[in-house]
Amino acid sequence: MNLDKVFIEGLEVDTVIGVYDWERGIRQCLRLDLECGWDVRAPAAGDELACALDYAAVAARIQAFAGEARFQLVETFAERLAGVLMAEFGIAWLRLRLTKPGAVPAAAGVGVEIERGCR
Numbered sequence: 001m002n003l004d005k006v007f008i009e010g011l012e013v014d015t016v017i018g019v020y021d022w023e024r025g026i027r028q029c030l031r032l033d034l035e036c037g038w039d040v041r042a043p044a045a046g047d048e049l050a051c052a053l054d055y056a057a058v059a060a061r062i063q064a065f066a067g068e069a070r071f072q073l074v075e076t077f078a079e080r081l082a083g084v085l086m087a088e089f090g091i092a093w094l095r096l097r098l099t100k101p102g103a104v105p106a107a108a109g110v111g112v113e114i115e116r117g118c119r
């Protein structure tokens with residue numbers, strides 16, 4: 001079975017995120033890698049944005065979500081964002097990788113990767 005994807009790679013957003021007191025009053029960077037299952041045959045056939053998954057619109061929604069969010073865990077951020085994107089854009093399947101750079105200084109990155117929905 002084919003699974004076409006629309007992806008956004010390395011999107012950086014600022015948000016309030018963290019479990020410790022010192023993290024509650026600052027904004028930190030999260031880096032997102034998102035893959036969304038989306039059949040591209042119809043948009044490709046018509047060469048029309050209307051039936052495509054508009055990655056610019058998805059990126060703007062992620063930035064707005066991050067701007068409002070105040071979660072403690074990256075798990076919560078990922079889970080809630082996945083729900084918003086699936087509901088608002090009609091995405092049936094997605095994989096979201098969330099990196100919190102610098103959280104563990106000795107590591108290049110730490111975070112979570114989740115996969116939701118049906119392929």
Ligand SMILES: Nc1nc2c(c(=O)[nH]1)N=C([C@H](O)[C@@H](O)CO)CN2
Pocket residue numbers: 017018019020023072073074075100102103104
């Ligand atoms: N599984 C997780 N572990 C940790 C998280 C998290 O969100 N998920 N967060 C922290 C702290 O906020 C840390 O990032 C501060 O440097 C620790 N562990």
